[in-house]
Amino acid sequence: MDAKTKKNRIGHKTLSKSFNLWFWGALTCFSQEHMQTFGYLCSMLPIIEKLYPDDVSDQQDKIHAYTAFFNTNPMLGSVIVGITASLEEARANDTGIDGETINDMRAGLMGPIAGIGDSLIDGTLIPILLGIALGMSQNGSPIGAIFYIVVWDLLAYFGQRFLYFRGYKLGDKAVGFLVGKQGKAVRRAIGVVGSMVVGGVLATWVNVTTSVKLRNANGHVFLNLQKQLDTIYPVLLTIIVTLLCWWLMAKKHVSAIWTMIILIGVALVGVVIGFFNPGLKY
Known part of the structure; x- marks a missing residue:
């Protein structure tokens, strides 16, 4: 690895800061016009500042790529931010990646990630956790509510963190899987499982x-x-x-x-x- 490549590397501390900004800010400044754009842009600021430390005008030029409309499932969307960090690192090292390539990547991933995330998180995971919590809350017990809050928060934080760093590690290799035939098969399978879970919760708790x-x-x-x-x-x-x-x-x-x-x-x-x-x- 040459000196230039070493210089344009994103450290673990910077990646953690970027992830935390996404986790806490993905849905801030949310509007029908911009959706998650500002949360996404904010999470990329530490990456841009790290990779282009000496030129403010260069930072402004590079960050412009992240002002385009962005909206996906906020849970699984962290993998897109991780992939973007990897591509931004590649752009800083003159590997042929440009802002248009990054925009095309995230525009192409928004839909598939939203489809997987909505089925897996909203249609499968949350109903399962709520079903367990409802069972624990019988006779007015607060244990079910405490269980749901604690387990959901832990899964949300560490699950998103894992996806973020996995996306950074895989980089553009993850894109082919998420938008290819395998990704479509995964989305279909998760959708079927999610429908089964919702049906099970309905039969158990709705009367x-x-x-x-x-x-x-x-x-x-x-x-x-x-x-x-x-x-x-x-x-x-x-x-x-x-x-x-x-x-x-x-x-x-x-x-x-x-x-x-x-x-x-x-x-x-x-x-x-x-x-x-x-x-x-x-």
Whole structure:
């Protein structure tokens, strides 16, 4: 390794600083116009300052490559930042990498990483952790909430850190895997697993029933609506509510928050008219 290559190397301390800026700042200054652009740019500042220490104008020119729009899954997105750090190091050593190449790389990885991350993290890992936490929270125990907070924070930090340094180590070798046929197969497999996990959590923790009972003049129940529904299609109301949520978010693009507000409204109206009975005593 010649003197120039040694000079233009990123040390572990600088890489750690870059990662921490991404971890804590990926979603700061977030807007519909820029998304994660500023968090990404901020994480690259230590890299630029390390590789181009003597020329401020050169730093400004190099950092300009990171002002373009950027948005992906913030958990798995750390691997893109690590790959970028490796490519920036290669650019500083005059290996033929330029700002356009770096922009093309991250633009090409945003979608695949978002697809993998949304399926793996939001569709698989989080439901599994929440399912475990819900089981531990029965009878009002706070253990489940503590478990989720601690385990999630540890997995989020050290998982992202591992991906960041793995991306830096692999460099452009990781790009071919993530956007090639293997990457598509991984995304499809994770999507299937995520759907299975969500279905398992749904079957375990979601239970919608009605309390509607019709009585005759003597006060005897001659129609129990829930029992009748169970003879036709067990957990029918649960499936209807689930499909309603899916339709609102997937087809009508209603946010998760508004979907929950709608469900609360439906529940309140149902309790008032006697369709639902939460079993509360006043």
